[in-house]
Amino acid sequence: MIVAERKPIQEIADSVRKYEKLLIVGCGTCVTVSLSGGENEAFTVANLLSLVSDAKFDVTYVERQCEPEFLEKLDEAVSKADAVLSLACGVGVQFMAERYPDKPVLPALNTTFMGVNRDVGYLTEMCQGCGNCILEKTGGVCPVARCSKSHFNGPCGGSQNGKCEISNETDCAWQLIYERLKRLDQLDRLCEIIPPRDWRTSRDGGPRKVDRRDLRPEVE
Amino acid sequence: MKLVIVGEGPKLPLVKEKLSAAGIDYFSAANAQELRELVPTLPVLVYVPCDLPKFVLEPDYQKRAVSALHANDEIVFLMDAAKENTPYEFSLVFDAAIRAARMMRPVTVLSRTVRGSFPGAEHKYTQARDAGVRFIRYDDIEVERSVEGVYTVSVTEGTDTLVIETPCLVDCSPGSGPELLEIAKELRLKVYKKRYITNSRWFDHNKNTSRRNVYVLFDSDIGEDGDVGTLVTNLLSTQNRANRRVAMVDKTKCAFCYTCYRICPHSAPVPDLTARAMLIPEELCDSCGACVAACPANAIAWDEPLPNLPDMKPVLMLCCENSAYVAASAALDGLNVEISSMPCGGVISTMEMAKAMGSHSGILVAVCINGACKHYDGNLRAIATVGRIKKEIAELGLDSGRIEVLQVSGPMENVIRDAVERFEGRINE
Numbered sequence: 233m234i235v236a237e238r239k240p241i242q243e244i245a246d247s248v249r250k251y252e253k254l255l256i257v258g259c260g261t262c263v264t265v266s267l268s269g270g271e272n273e274a275f276t277v278a279n280l281l282s283l284v285s286d287a288k289f290d291v292t293y294v295e296r297q298c299e300p301e302f303l304e305k306l307d308e309a310v311s312k313a314d315a316v317l318s319l320a321c322g323v324g325v326q327f328m329a330e331r332y333p334d335k336p337v338l339p340a341l342n343t344t345f346m347g348v349n350r351d352v353g354y355l356t357e358m359c360q361g362c363g364n365c366i367l368e369k370t371g372g373v374c375p376v377a378r379c380s381k382s383h384f385n386g387p388c389g390g391s392q393n394g395k396c397e398i399s400n401e402t403d404c405a406w407q408l409i410y411e412r413l414k415r416l417d418q419l420d421r422l423c424e425i426i427p428p429r430d431w432r433t434s435r436d437g438g439p440r441k442v443d444r445r446d447l448r449p450e451v452e
Numbered sequence: 453m454k455l456v457i458v459g460e461g462p463k464l465p466l467v468k469e470k471l472s473a474a475g476i477d478y479f480s481a482a483n484a485q486e487l488r489e490l491v492p493t494l495p496v497l498v499y500v501p502c503d504l505p506k507f508v509l510e511p512d513y514q515k516r517a518v519s520a521l522h523a524n525d526e527i528v529f530l531m532d533a534a535k536e537n538t539p540y541e542f543s544l545v546f547d548a549a550i551r552a553a554r555m556m557r558p559v560t561v562l563s564r565t566v567r568g569s570f571p572g573a574e575h576k577y578t579q580a581r582d583a584g585v586r587f588i589r590y591d592d593i594e595v596e597r598s599v600e601g602v603y604t605v606s607v608t609e610g611t612d613t614l615v616i617e618t619p620c621l622v623d624c625s626p627g628s629g630p631e632l633l634e635i636a637k638e639l640r641l642k643v644y645k646k647r648y649i650t651n652s653r654w655f656d657h658n659k660n661t662s663r664r665n666v667y668v669l670f671d672s673d674i675g676e677d678g679d680v681g682t683l684v685t686n687l688l689s690t691q692n693r694a695n696r697r698v699a700m701v702d703k704t705k706c707a708f709c710y711t712c713y714r715i716c717p718h719s720a721p722v723p724d725l726t727a728r729a730m731l732i733p734e735e736l737c738d739s740c741g742a743c744v745a746a747c748p749a750n751a752i753a754w755d756e757p758l759p760n761l762p763d764m765k766p767v768l769m770l771c772c773e774n775s776a777y778v779a780a781s782a783a784l785d786g787l788n789v790e791i792s793s794m795p796c797g798g799v800i801s802t803m804e805m806a807k808a809m810g811s812h813s814g815i816l817v818a819v820c821i822n823g824a825c826k827h828y829d830g831n832l833r834a835i836a837t838v839g840r841i842k843k844e845i846a847e848l849g850l851d852s853g854r855i856e857v858l859q860v861s862g863p864m865e866n867v868i869r870d871a872v873e874r875f876e877g878r879i880n881e
Contacts, residue, residue, distance in 0.1 A: 242847045242848060260707055260749060261707065264707040267748045270707065270749045270750065271749055271750035272748045272801070276802045280845070282806075282810050283810055283850060293749075349709075352711055
């Protein structure tokens, strides 16, 4: 799931100051689940902004702002507004901006990472979308996303008592990998050297796309 | 009348016999696995057998253990350490202490308080003292265990500290066994300190648990004759409360995020995998509203809408109906404050509060004192929510003193009156 955090309310207030009619749009999937951009939060933002502004705030939400069919429902409401404040991740904000080229679309969230819900309001990063998964070699713990240095062949000297040197609250990914492989009785995997990798599958290769031609055959 | 009885223990066969005799139909389950296969909507009675150690419960075992000790080794019974022991447990420990003392061993019973509330308590104290048992009351305790297995127990009362060394420390609050904890997990009961399945909240019936329709049955409830029929009939007759609000999930809006599932103090929400949405069964909801406030998709509502927040008077006082509302309605007749009741402090949401801030010059949220929330942590949720609003409005450059939280109980009229006067004075500045 994509995890986001709401921007400080003052920052949002500054960015929407010059608009008279603002449409505030929540997003009903990832950011709702990560408790930052659902309808509840959208109303919270509207009510807080109303305390310092006389502008008109309309609140709505769509299932997902990253799907054209869901955005269609917003066309009319957007046409009546001066600007849109989107409580979606960066994906949703951009997709809205693309759909409504004449309206400013402003972000209300900082998109943070892809992670899991460990408890209510406690989320941690698990995947970085590097485009070439090696979890089978590392016992299901990702060294790319969960090791601060993205080491591929064991921990660095900063691993102390199972924690990473960046903070006492961050587990050393390689400690977790070791423990997990030990439990699976696969410690021999650690003898295998993972060679330097081709990072073009990750962000280094530029913006990526998935193009499944098999799902959309061209009709002549 | 039907119910499910779950658990295992020495007194259970007798109880079951008596239930049948009282005309109560029951399904029994010995463990979590069997419980899972039973009808989920029936009331559940969890049998929690006495968790005292064998040293206390089994005279033969105790006899062998005591014989293995040196003659001068002190036998120390540690009561009230991790949880407060019940009078019933005390009476069992007294018997064990007397038995040990009669074997001519030095015996000490450590406890936080003196118990007088079980039948024959006074007589037991006398008997025990006559046998040579010494009683020590303590406020604080520290236990260290050496490699050789000798315990060093330092007990403090006030400023005095006493150190006892013993190879035989009998901890009388060990907690429930793994099978029972698994049952608790299956029933989604809140388990105190991860090992005690009880509900020691003083204001609630001690048979109630954090789940509606789930009750506990302790050994102490079972008399010599094993008859619990009346107890069970009484429990089940009080389970339905009329005219209450129930939280309802709008399935089309539910994001299936499990937030309500995780925060509900009564573990009421259940995932409806067919509808891919949460479902809150009416018989499990305890009408506290924590989920209504917390739902990120705004998908949970009461079956009857909450009255709109009134906007007539400058100061709005939101009172928990279990404590503050009682006090406030008595205290504030003459004051210029709008009093509104809420089912629990947990019901307030940032969304609603931010809205109310727009229509009132000040908001006072009055909730229960610590440890006294009927819904476990509603008061703490209210404090956290108010904290968040304070932060948000301070960021906007507004006065964060315009919203405050107050913890009171029912009889604290004067505290409420003073607090409101202070708060109004602060707002009018």
